[in-house]
Amino acid sequence: MIRPSITEKNKIEKLSRLPQGGSCKAGVLIEKNAGWRNKCPVYNPDKCTGCYQCYMYCPDGVISKEGKGISIDYDFCKGCGICEKICKLQAIVMEGET
């Protein structure tokens, strides 16, 4: 899976620096998008069996497979809580945003 990292936004000063055809390089992110999250998924690897239901259901694609468990990209998680709902073992619990 392609997981682009945040890169700095370049100021475009010349027309020739804009994409000249109909497309530009994909996978360029210049800002995080998690500002409206008010509850945060907290992952407990000890309870996780690696069923990857959370990975399958996450509507924002912020849960990745990592080793036998998962990792969560908090830069883009909107805090919807679907992962908590789908996890039968409570390996993910929504907690108040700190």
Next chain:
Amino acid sequence: MSQVRFISGDEAFALGVSLARVQVISAYPITPQTIVVERLADMVEEGELDSKFVHVESEHSAMMTAMGVSAMGARAFTATSSQGLLYMAECLGYVSGGRFPIVMMNANRATALPWSIYGDHRDSLSQLDCGWIQIYVEDAQEALDMAIQGYALAESENIRLPVMVNLDGFVLTHTYEKVNIPDRETIDAFLPKRNTWDKLDLDNPVSMAFTVGPELNEEFNLLHHKASINALGELARIDKEYAKITGRSYGNAVKGYRTEDAEYVLISLGSISGLVRDAVDRLRKEGIKAGAIKIRMMRPFPKDEIAALTKNVLAIGVIDKDISFGYEGTVYTNVNSALLQKKIYIPSYNFIGGIGGRDVSVDNIESCFKEMINADTKETVRFMGLEVIDDC
């Protein structure tokens, strides 16, 4: 070896599309475009053309399918006419703004109401602002040749814009003419398979058809504008290259006839241009210094080329198979603006004719010249060839 066949404009265009080895054809039938689509369907069915034929439910879908095909890096073709063109109007700006090099044939036909299946230029001229390159051909041979050259133009690295090739409905689409058909090897060498970096590709992912906010939107439109202007020079370059392999040249975006010493020049688009040249020859025999200019490309608009041909002219006239209700013909608006920008201040007249398939005769055209010569300035915009007395 090339071969000569007796075929209609639609059939000539279909053969041009076949020679261009178009990979996907998506189209919805509409008179007088139907035959081009039928012939291509036959070619695909009989295995003569290695192409996918997609049956779509509307012109809107035809254009969006072509855009998807083009986004995959393949060569796409569609064709339409009149109401069909207007129905796909929303998609035209998507395709041009997204810089997808599709070629579309448009069979010029009147737009409703009053309902008519016959030809005029109101359909395509209403879409001048949609960002496409617009070409108008004069005969079936030019139709075939511009189907092929259209792809070369559209896919040029410094253009990357869709091209609309316009054929006068019935007069060109359904009239049979002698057409020279180049052989496949010649065209394969002239127009190789499309090969672009600009496509949907898992190994090299790109963002296409993107949103741009006010901070850069104007700049993207400026790039589009510059790309369109590049087509003026590129058309002339492609014409020369094509002439080398086929022996046929159409010149650049405008073609003058006896303009060198002309005092009165009539400007036209498409199939009527031959008739204008006939009228010029007749008037020359009477000692009148008449000339003609055929505009082959309405977008980008060849303003410099037109101005260069009208420098020593006493008056110009523009024949429009179009009326922008409440003002004048759109070709006339464009020509006047070009002359004004070049500081050419001469009387100009607009002759509206051929609307809804009305036949324009050589006598009609001669009388346009006579009206310019007599400097009858009561009305600069007038309808010609009316069948009834205008008493309203």
